[in-house]
Amino acid sequence: MGSVTRKKTLSVIALSAMIGLLLLPIIVAIPALASGGGEPAAGAPPAEAAQKEGAAKIEKARDVYYKTEGIVSGAPAPKTADNAQFYPRYNFESRVLLWFANQQHLYYGSFVLAVPIFCMVIEFIGVVTKDKAMAKKYDQLAYDFIKISLTAYSLTAILGGILIFTFLTLYPAFFGYLSSIFRPVMHIYALMFVAESGTLYIYYYAWDKMKEGLMKWLHLSMSVVLNVIGTLLMFLANSWIGFMMSPAGVDEQGRYLGNIWHVIHTALWNPLNVHRILGNMAFGGGVVAAYAAYRFLSAKNDEERAHYDWMGYIAMALGVAFLIPLPFAGYWLMREVYAYRQQMGITLMGGLLAWLFIIQATMIGILFLSSNYYLWQALGRMRGAERFQKWIKYFVFILVVGFLIFITPHTIVMTPAELKAMGGQQHPVLGNYGVMSAKNGGINVIITTTVLTFIWYMRGNKVPAVSWSKFGNIFMGVFFFFAYVNIIWLAIYGYYIPANVRVGLSVPQVATTLSCLFFMTALNTVMMKGAKQLGPIEWGKISVRSQYALIMLATAFTWMMGLMGYIRSSVRLFWHVNEIMRDNSPWAYTHTVGFGANMISFNVLFFWISIMFVFWLGTLGAKKAPVEAKVPVPGRAPEPAVGH
Amino acid sequence: MKTLIGGLLGGAIILVLALLSVGILPATSLKLVEGYMPMQMLFELGISVLVFALMSRLLSMGGISLPRFWQGILFWAFILLYLKFRVYPPIPFSVRAMYGTVALIAVFMWMSSNEEDWKKFKQPILNVLDAGTPFHKALRTTYLIALPIILWGYSYNSFLPNLDEPVELRTVHPAPPASTKVHGKTFVLQTSQNPYRVNPEGKYDQEYTNSKIVEQAMGRLLKPEANPWDEKAEGYLKYVREGGEIFFQNCHFCHGDNLNGRGLHAFAFNPIPANFTDPGTIAQLQETFIFWRVAKGGIGLPNEAFPWASVMPPWEQHLTTDEIWKVILFEYWHTGYYPRTWD
Numbered sequence: 001m002g003s004v005t006r007k008k009t010l011s012v013i014a015l016s017a018m019i020g021l022l023l024l025p026i027i028v029a030i031p032a033l034a035s036g037g038g039e040p041a042a043g044a045p046p047a048e049a050a051q052k053e054g055a056a057k058i059e060k061a062r063d064v065y066y067k068t069e070g071i072v073s074g075a076p077a078p079k080t081a082d083n084a085q086f087y088p089r090y091n092f093e094s095r096v097l098l099w100f101a102n103q104q105h106l107y108y109g110s111f112v113l114a115v116p117i118f119c120m121v122i123e124f125i126g127v128v129t130k131d132k133a134m135a136k137k138y139d140q141l142a143y144d145f146i147k148i149s150l151t152a153y154s155l156t157a158i159l160g161g162i163l164i165f166t167f168l169t170l171y172p173a174f175f176g177y178l179s180s181i182f183r184p185v186m187h188i189y190a191l192m193f194v195a196e197s198g199t200l201y202i203y204y205y206a207w208d209k210m211k212e213g214l215m216k217w218l219h220l221s222m223s224v225v226l227n228v229i230g231t232l233l234m235f236l237a238n239s240w241i242g243f244m245m246s247p248a249g250v251d252e253q254g255r256y257l258g259n260i261w262h263v264i265h266t267a268l269w270n271p272l273n274v275h276r277i278l279g280n281m282a283f284g285g286g287v288v289a290a291y292a293a294y295r296f297l298s299a300k301n302d303e304e305r306a307h308y309d310w311m312g313y314i315a316m317a318l319g320v321a322f323l324i325p326l327p328f329a330g331y332w333l334m335r336e337v338y339a340y341r342q343q344m345g346i347t348l349m350g351g352l353l354a355w356l357f358i359i360q361a362t363m364i365g366i367l368f369l370s371s372n373y374y375l376w377q378a379l380g381r382m383r384g385a386e387r388f389q390k391w392i393k394y395f396v397f398i399l400v401v402g403f404l405i406f407i408t409p410h411t412i413v414m415t416p417a418e419l420k421a422m423g424g425q426q427h428p429v430l431g432n433y434g435v436m437s438a439k440n441g442g443i444n445v446i447i448t449t450t451v452l453t454f455i456w457y458m459r460g461n462k463v464p465a466v467s468w469s470k471f472g473n474i475f476m477g478v479f480f481f482f483a484y485v486n487i488i489w490l491a492i493y494g495y496y497i498p499a500n501v502r503v504g505l506s507v508p509q510v511a512t513t514l515s516c517l518f519f520m521t522a523l524n525t526v527m528m529k530g531a532k533q534l535g536p537i538e539w540g541k542i543s544v545r546s547q548y549a550l551i552m553l554a555t556a557f558t559w560m561m562g563l564m565g566y567i568r569s570s571v572r573l574f575w576h577v578n579e580i581m582r583d584n585s586p587w588a589y590t591h592t593v594g595f596g597a598n599m600i601s602f603n604v605l606f607f608w609i610s611i612m613f614v615f616w617l618g619t620l621g622a623k624k625a626p627v628e629a630k631v632p633v634p635g636r637a638p639e640p641a642v643g644h
Numbered sequence: 645m646k647t648l649i650g651g652l653l654g655g656a657i658i659l660v661l662a663l664l665s666v667g668i669l670p671a672t673s674l675k676l677v678e679g680y681m682p683m684q685m686l687f688e689l690g691i692s693v694l695v696f697a698l699m700s701r702l703l704s705m706g707g708i709s710l711p712r713f714w715q716g717i718l719f720w721a722f723i724l725l726y727l728k729f730r731v732y733p734p735i736p737f738s739v740r741a742m743y744g745t746v747a748l749i750a751v752f753m754w755m756s757s758n759e760e761d762w763k764k765f766k767q768p769i770l771n772v773l774d775a776g777t778p779f780h781k782a783l784r785t786t787y788l789i790a791l792p793i794i795l796w797g798y799s800y801n802s803f804l805p806n807l808d809e810p811v812e813l814r815t816v817h818p819a820p821p822a823s824t825k826v827h828g829k830t831f832v833l834q835t836s837q838n839p840y841r842v843n844p845e846g847k848y849d850q851e852y853t854n855s856k857i858v859e860q861a862m863g864r865l866l867k868p869e870a871n872p873w874d875e876k877a878e879g880y881l882k883y884v885r886e887g888g889e890i891f892f893q894n895c896h897f898c899h900g901d902n903l904n905g906r907g908l909h910a911f912a913f914n915p916i917p918a919n920f921t922d923p924g925t926i927a928q929l930q931e932t933f934i935f936w937r938v939a940k941g942g943i944g945l946p947n948e949a950f951p952w953a954s955v956m957p958p959w960e961q962h963l964t965t966d967e968i969w970k971v972i973l974f975e976y977w978h979t980g981y982y983p984r985t986w987d
Contacts, residue, residue: 122847342834342930347819350928352948355813365746369753376757392757397693402744410924414736416809416914422733424905425816425915427920429731430739431680435924492683495923498854498982544757553671571659579822590948593813 055390063247063257064580065267070257074180076474076583077254078173086173087585094170095587096599100168103157103562103603104610105285108156109237110276113230114284115149116200118318120223127216139211141311146204149613153200158191173330173584174576181250184260189236192229199226232624234280235273242269246340247580256581267340278326279564282367283557285319290536290554291615293547296540306540312550313378314469319553320371324450324517327364328442328510335503337571341578348571350410355593356567358409361439363560365403370448370553375457377546383535385460393541399449405442408433432495441491441505444513448483451516455524462531472527476520483512547602558607562600570596650702653695661722664729671732685731694724712764716751723747738811746785796798814915818949826939826960826968833932838969838983840883842933850985853880853973858980872977882974887974890967894959903978913955920979927981934983939965 009539059072059382063183080086087094119142167175179186210219242264243249249263250256256263292312299305349357376392377603378384408430419425432438455476464472490509494502572578574588591599663669676684696719703709710718724747727740729740735743755765775781791818843849856870867919871877872885894900900907920926925932936944942954959968976983 145957162747202753301941331945341822342933343819343822344815346933347948350817351815351819362742369749373753373757374752380758386758389758389761393754396750396754396757397690400746401689406744406745407742408739412811413738413811413813418734419812419814420914422736422917423916425814426734426905426919426924428922429676429681429685430735431922431924433659435928437923438682442892495927498850499986543759543762545762 029611036065054508061251061253061255063248063259063262064250064252065246066262068247068259068262070251070259071250072255073258074250074254074256076399077177077250077577080173080582080584082584082586085424087171089170093587094585098163098166098170098194099566099599100603100606101163104607105159106565107558107561107603107607109234110153110280110283111287112153112156113151113234114280115145115152115225115288116230117281118284118288118315119146119149120220120227121318122314123220123223127220134339134470137310139467141314143207144311146207148291148615150200150204150289151617153197154609154613171576174581174583177254177437177577177581178244181243181256181263182260185236185239185264192233195231196233199229211593231277234276235269236264238272238276239264239266239269241568242266242272244575244577245337245344246570247577250580252323252580254577265544268333268336271329271336272595275326275329275333278322278329279561282319283561284316284327284524285315285322286550286554286557287611288315289319289550291315293550293554294612294615296547297544299540302540309381309540309542312329312547316371316374316553319557320450320454323367323371324447325514327447331440331506331510332609344571344578347573348567350495352573352590353567353570354411355409355413356563356570357598358407359593359597360560360563360567361407363444363556363563364438365446366556367553367560368450369399369403370549370556372453373451374546374549375453375551377543377549378457379460380546381540382461383538384462384533388456388460395449395453399446402442402445402449405433405438406446408438410434420607429508429638437491437494437502437505440494440509441487444487444509445484447513448480448487448516451513452480453521455520458521458524459531461534461537462528463534464527465530465532466527469527476523479520483516486512507589551613554603555608558604559600562603563596566600645706647703647706647708650699650706653702654699657692657695658722661725665725668724671729674730676732688730689723689726692726694738696722705886709716711768712755712761713766713768716755716765720744720747720751730824740842795865812951812953814951814953815949816924817933818946820933820936821946827965829965831932831935833930833936836932836935838931838935839966840880840887840969840973842880842883844879846879850982856880856884857977857982883970884977887970887972888978890971891974894962895971903975915953917956920975920981923981926975926979926983928982929975931972931983934975935968938963938968938972943954 060069062069078086090097120123122138122142122145126135127143128137129135139538164175199222203219203226206219206222210216246267248255248266249259249261289312292308292315296305296308296312299308334345334349337348346351372395376395379388410431412427412434414422414429433442463469466472487509490505494505497505570590572583573590574583575581576583660674662668664671664674700710700715724740724744727743728734747770756762771777771780772783772787775784820833822834823830825831837848841848841850841853843852856867859865859867870881872881872888874881877885891899896903896907897909898907898913899920899963900910900917903920904922905917907917910916918925937956939960940950941956941958943958945952945954951957963971
């Protein structure tokens with residue numbers, strides 16, 4: 001016994017030392033960061049040399065965003081011209097090549113950042129679950145997830161390399177400038193990759209060794225470290241795109257002013273961070289759910305079907321849990337874009353790119369519709385859930401009305417004859433649906449209905465047995481009724497008040513939706529304690545349509561991510577770095593909507609083909625899962641892991 | 645009795661729609677009330693769904709049940725006809741196509757929400773494919789002959805020369821430049837302010853001026869003590885009056901005396917001039933955006949505003965900067981909208 005304890009203690013110390021060593025480079029780098037940024041940027045005279053040359057030569061300039069004064073410590077942004085020096089090229093559009101490399105890297109990057117977060121959550125549920133069989137199932141699921149992620153991780157690194165080579169080969173002047181600005185944190189970024197890889201490998205390979213007691217908790221805490229590093233990595237990468245969209249920390253000529261924090265912390269950095277975390281999670285959930293759906297559809301026996309049905313459900317629940325707050329994060333991002341540059345906001349939502357936003361709204365709607373559809377289909381595997389079926393058509397109606405309003409365009413495609421027949425550019429009905437006030441109402445109605453569907457799903461095969469169940473049901477019904485009334489009323493009221501107040505109205509609307517999400521699911525969970533079971537959940541006995549809905553969900557996520565990335569990047573129009581470095585390549589124009597859509601579809605297709613290969617690789621080295629891990633758990637729906 | 649009630653309820657809605665569709669009943673005979681149109685349309689659709697559900701229930705209680713397949717198909721047809729013939733002014737095809745597709749998806753979701761319904765929905769299709777009875781066999785043969793002919797017709801049509809004007813994706817609100825130069829002075833659109841939007845102390849005051857605008861309700865009402873045409877009116881209200889005078893001397897010929905884009909010359913243009921009373925125009929924009937558009941006119945539209953379908957003159961050639969600001973002040977005052985701000 002004593003030797004076991006000593007062995008454990010030594011392992012803990014060894015592991016802590018290893019993590020400490022992995023994090024050491026970052027800690028060492030922090031003082032350089034705090035002092036304002038390591039080496040000076042490209043083209044600038046070294047700081048010491050400048051001092052020797054005399055204080056008179058120190059030039060000061062004003063930060064374009066923060067409006068603070070700083071010492072010029074970098075060269076101006078290069079003024080490029082359309083020639084091979086600035087834009088070397090193959091006999092092909094360089095921008096499209098870069099688009100492809102970037103998008104693929106981002107897909108894989110998102111996936112490998114999201115999956116460890118799921119692993120952390122699922123492993124945690126496994127640790128705290130008292131039911132031994134369930135705990136093992138969760139643990140196995142988390143392990144399956146990380147295994148997929150590991151292969152994808154190396155592919156992410158390869159794609160990252162391809163991306164950098166593409167930048168260096170095709171856009172050397174721009175990449176040189178960007179890396180000169182971010183030089184103080186470039187090495188931190190690289191070192192964090194080392195830390196991320198190290199932690200990931202220990203986490204994966206130590207799974208079996210650290211499966212009991214304290215070691216399991218330590219293993220779990222390692223996943224926290226892994227995710228912290230991963231998130232910081234993403235924040236750093238986001239600071240580059242934030243800088244390109246809303247530069248700060250440089251003067252009007254693009255000269256670095258010595259404060260790296262200003263360069264990182266641009267106007268759009270934080271909204272981008274939040275939006276990307278949530279987006280990655282939803283995307284990761286979707287990809288894993290599609291994987292499970294594919295395995296379900298190709299399953300050879302009931303056991304496999306039951307296992308992958310359950311896996312698909314968990315992944316979908318996780319994905320949707322992060323999908324629900326995503327529109328709100330997107331709304332915040334857009335609000336900040338408008339606040340940063342009105343013209344950028346208008347280009348996005350009312351001008352040149354407005355139709356892409358309509359496509360985006362359509363994709364968001366498809367995501368929610370698919371999630372609801374999946375849950376309705378999932379009711380089919382529960383005995384006792386038949387009582388809910390007759391109400392589904394009303395849910396469909398409410399969802400679709402919200403959806404139609406959400407996708408109504410402000411800029412309508414029409415022939416001049418239709419324009420004339422309409423009596424002007426503004427339609428008295430559609431014109432009202434095409435603006436933000438109505439759209440906010442539409443999306444909140446959709447989300448609230450999704451929450452309601454989920455609560456019904458949780459009740460599928462159960463009837464609450466608590467003494468106050470009647471009161472609880474009435475309270476819940478009234479709560480939802482007034483939530484709908486409040487959302488719709490605020491959407492109408494939005495037309496009668498100033499725009500800045502209207503923007504603020506989204507807060508009570510969102511609060512209403514989130515109240516339904518948190519309070520009502522919590523209330524429902526309490527009401528379902530010791531509920532009367534009407535019948536078992538028959539895992540695996542779900543319609544194949546539900547699995548196609550999951551595949552649809554994942555495809556829509558992927559497509560939407562490609563679309564939003566394209567929109568975000570296109571909004572800079574003919575700038576590499578907005579208002580600082582002009583894009584003078586022959587491709588500094590905005591593609592047609594059709595070309596953009598085709599390119600996004602190609603990227604989606606390529607990603608899915610390559611990820612299928614990754615999944616196939618994962619199955620090659622798979623040990624046969626323990627039989628008990630695949631036994632369907634009778635009569636029990638696993639609660640969604642997060643957010644509900 | 646129940647069957648009769650059910651049939652009558654649903655039949656009434658279908659009859660009205662049929663009369664609207666064939667033009668016996670003019671589209672405008674069932675009024676869409678201005679200002680309430682969007683909610684009225686949703687309300688009518690909601691009521692129709694409830695009535696159809698009730699009809700279906702009453703009919704099935706009376707022993708008559710419409711097959712699932714036809715329920716779905718007919719409901720979809722109802723939505724398409726409603727959008728085409730009930731709503732006026734007519735909805736452009738692109739939007740109807742979007743709505744119709746979503747409605748079709750909705751019907752699919754409804755019909756396949758559970759296994760039993762899905763089987764019922766599929767059955768008529770499978771019957772035709774299986775051709776178990778002479779009727780179904782005949783139907784299958786008909787499809788076999790008709791489908792290629794329809795496809796041929798479609799292909800033939802698409803190859804015919806089309807003389808219709810092409811579809812346009814006109815950008816209603818093109819993104820403005822960061823700054824604009826008018827009469828030698830540069831205005832930064834993000835930060836410039838209307839110099840006449842002032843309180844009695846002469847300071848820029850959005851809140852004060854907002855409180856004086858025409859109230860939007862059933863009709864538009866002057867706020868008490870806020871009549872710009874009062875001889876004693878000073879400050880903001882006086883500028884609104886001056887803006888109004890400029891508007892009626894220069895703008896109302898096209899934009900209309902009610903600012904709804906239906907002026908004397910409006911219908912000589914396509915599209916007709918902007919309707920300021922619509923919540924999608926000036927209500928969505930900063931005053932500086934309007935300033936830029938008024939000053940530079942149609943000719944000053946940026947590339948992305950293709951096809952530049954605007955005959956608005958560049959008013960900087962006819963009005964002073966102050967006059968432009970005042971006329972904008974009047975437009976917001978009269979429509980009861982507040983300019984967009986970012987605080």
